Amino acid sequence: MKEAKTWVMLSPTIIVLGVFFIGALIYSVLLSLNAFSITSNSSISLQAYADVLGDKHFVESLLFSLKIAAVSTLISIVLAIIVSMVLRKTFVGKRIAVFVYQFNIPVPHLVVAVSVLLMLSQTGLISRLFYQAGTLSGPSSFPLIVFDQNGIGIIVAFVLKSFPFIGIAVLSLLVTTTGDYEQQAATLGANAWQRFRHVLLPMMTPSITFSSILVFAYAFGSFEVPFLLGSTSPKALALLAYQDYTSVDLNTRPEAMAIANIITLIMAVVVILAYRRLDAVNKRGEAGHA
C-alpha cells in the first residue's frame, strides 16, 4: 500500500523524463540507425556509425573533447581542494573570500567564456597590460590562449566555473563534518599530511567524485564555450554534431545523431567506472580485507 503511494509520488517526474528525455534518446538512436529515412530506400543500418567512426575529423574531435574535459576537471579538483583547505580556517577576510568563491557558480558558462575571451585573447586586457608594460611588441606576440589548437582558453573557462562548484561542496564538508575527525586523528599521532591523506581525502572523495562527474560531463559535451573560444580545428564534439545536424544536406542527420549517441555512451561508461571505483572502496570492509 505504501509502496504504491511512493510510486505515485515519483510518477510525475518519471513520466515527464520518460517521455521527453528517454523518448528523445530513443528517437536519437532510431534516427542514427536511419529508421526514418526520407531520402533513400534504406533500412535500418549502422552506416552512420561507420561513417562517423571512420572520419578522422571525428576522432580528432573526440580526443580533443576528452582531453579538454579531463584536463579541466583535474585542474578544477586540485584547485578546489587547495582553496577549500585554505579557506576552512578562519581569518580576516574569510567571508569575502567565500563569497567570491561561490560567485561564479550561478554565472552562466556563456558569460564566463565571454570574459575569458575579452581577457586572454591576443587583443584582450592582459595582452594590453603586457604591451603597456613594454614586454610585448604587438598582439601577435601574445601567446595564443584563445582560439588555439590546444583549447587552453576553453580549459580556462571551464576551470573558472568548475573549481568553485567542486570546491564549495568540499568546503562545506570541511567546515562541518571533518573537523572532529581531524582532531581525533591528531591525538592518535597523525601529523598534518597524514591527517589530510588518511582522513580528509577519503572523506571528501564521494562528494568530489559526484561533482567531478557533473563537471566532466558538461565540459565534454559543451557547445557554447568551445564555439566561442575554440579554433576552427580541432572542433569540440558538440560542434561537430551541431554542424551535421544543421547542415542543408539531410543525409548528415543520422551522423549527427550517431555522434550524439556516442557522446551518451561515453558518459555512461565514465559514470559506471567512477561508481565502480567508489563502490569498491566501500565494499572493502565487508569482503574481509584487512
Add this chain to the structure above:
Amino acid sequence: MSYLDLKGLRMSYEGATKPCLDGIDLSIEKGEIVVILGPSGCGKTTTLKLIAGLLDPIEGDILLEGRSILTIPSEKRGVSMVFQKPLLFPHMTVAENIGFGLRMKGVPKELFERKVDEMLELVKLQGLRNRRATQLSGGQEQRVSLARALVIEPKLILLDEPLSALDAELRLEMRELILQIREKYNTTIVFVTHDQQEAVMLADKIALMIKGKIIQYDRATTFYTRPRTRRVAEFFGWTNFIPATQRGKTVVCPFGEFALEGLEEHNGPICLTIRPEAAVVSPKGEGYRAIVRSVMHMGTRIDYEVESMDTKLGISLHSNQEYAKGDEIFFKFVPSRIWAVKCDDKSVCDNRVVWENTSPLQLASDGTKLQD
C-alpha cells in the same frame, strides 16, 4: 612533581565575557584515574583539549613528567583522547581504526596485527575485526574508540563523557573495562563528566569544576563527608542548609551545639549542612520533634520534608517505616554526617532543602562507602 601538572590554566573563547577556564591547577599521579566533574557548560572538555594539544591556553602551563608540553603539537604529545562521539573513521574497518595510530607511527605489519589482535581481545570484539566502522552499535563503537586510543601506549588517556551515552548495563561493562585497563597497563586516565554517579564509579580522585575553577580536589568519599563550600555540598547531595553561627570550634544552630573537627577557629555566621541520611528515628519524646510536610517515595527509602523549630529539613528514612503528611516524627542526627560550609559569595546562609543531587552512595556512619 607529579606525572601531569596543570598550572594556572586560563582559557577564553572569542566574544565571551567571562573566561572559560579561570586559573586551573591540578596534579595527577601516574596510574591514577582522575575525574573532572562539573555542571554542563564549557570548561571540562576545554581542559581535555588543552591537555591534548588541540587548543592553546591563554595563560598557564601543562607539564607532563616534569616537562612543559605546551609547545609540542598534538600528534607528538603522547596523549590520546576519546571524544564524546566515538568518531570512528567511517571509511575504515574496526581493525584499521584501532591500528590507525600504529600506522601513523609506521609500525611493521606483523607487530601491527599482533597489537590490534591484543586490543580486540581486551575489548572483546574479536569477531568484528573486519566490520566496517559504520556498522557497529553505540557500545561497540565506544569500545573500539577506547582500544584505538590505548593501542599506541599513550602516556595519558583522556576521556570525554565516556559513559553518558550508554545505558545502565553498558555503563557497567565500560566501567569494568576501564578499571581493567588501568590494572593491566597502569595507564593514567583523566576523564570529564557532569554525572556524579559516573564520577564516583570510577574515580580515584575527583576535581569539582564550577565556572572555570576547581573548587575541591579530593577522594570521592571526602566530598560526602567534608565538602569545602556550599556549592560543592549541593552538588554532592548534601540536602540541608541551615543558618548557624560559629564560635571558635563549635557551631550553634536551633538544633543545638555541634563540635566539628577540622574547622578553622572563627567567629561568625556559617552554614550548617546535613545529609538527608543523617537523621535517625528516635523514640517518641526524645530528640527533635518535627511535622511531616511532604512525602516522596524513592524505592528502598522515603524522602520527607519536615519542619522542626521553624526550620525546613529534608530527611531520608528507610521505607520499612512510613509516615504520612501531617504526622509527628521524632529524630536525631548522626553527628558524623553534619558538616559546616562557607556560603560561597553570600554571607548569609538561607535555609533550604536541595534534593537534586542526592547520591546513590551509601555511607557508613564514619564516612566509608557501604556496599551497594
Add this chain to the structure above:
Amino acid sequence: MPRGRLLGWAALAFLFVAVLLPLLPVIIWSFSFRWPYPNLLPEWSSRAWDYVFSQSTMIDTMVTSIELSAVVTLLTLLIGYSTARALGTREFRGKSAVELFILLPAIIPVISAVMGMQGVFTRLGLSDTFPGVVIAHVVFALPYMVFGLASVFKNYNLEYEQQARTLGADRWNVFAHVTVPGILPGMVVSCLFVFVVSWSQYLSTIIVGGTAVRTLPMVLFALMGSGDYAVASAVAIIFILPVLILLALTSKFLAGSGVSSGVINEP
C-alpha cells in the same frame, strides 16, 4: 598562525583574480565606443547601454527570458515536488535506479539529447513553440529541483506533520502551515538554481525553439559572433544581473547559504 594568515590572503587574492578580474574587461567594454588595441582604456560612451535599453527587441528578449525561466521554475517545482518528497522521506526497492534515472539529464550532455528532443517535439507539434522550449528546459532542470528538494526533505522531520494532524489540521493546512515553512529555505535555493539552469540554456532554446523563442543567451551569442564587443558586453552584464540580484536576496534570506545549503549546484 602567521603562515595560515598569509595563505588566507593568498587564497583571497587568487580568487579575486580568477573570479572577479575577468569581469573587468566586460564592464569596460560595455561602456566603450571603441576600444582599439593597445589602449588600456576605451573611448568612453554609453552607446551600448543606450542601444540595449532602447531597442524594443532587446526589451522583448529580456522579458521573454524572464517569463520563460519563471514558468520553467514553477513547472519544475510542481512536477518535482512529490518526487523529491518521496526520495527524501522514503526508502524503497529500486531507489538507486530511480535516482540514477532522474540524474540522467544532468549527466548526459545537452547536445546528446536535444537533437532527438527536437525530433520528438516536431512529431508532437511542440517544436518552434514557447511551450516546447518550456518543456525542454524543465527536462534539464528537473534533476536539480528533485535532488535539491530531496536533500531538504532528508533533514525534515515528518513528525511535525503528524503532530499537526493530531491537533486537527487537515492536509491542506498541514501543507501550508507546517510543510512549507519547514522546507522554505531549501525550496527557495532549489528554485533559484533551476531558474539559473533555465536562464543559461542556449542549445535547447535554439534547437527546440527555433525562431519562435528569442532569449538573452541567443542574443549574446549572436553579438559575440558579430564582433561588437561593446553591445555584447552590455548584454552579458544584463544577462548576469538578475541572477546576482536573486542570489543576493536569497542569501540574506538564508543566512549562511551556499556553503551550508546542501543543495546540488549547476556545474
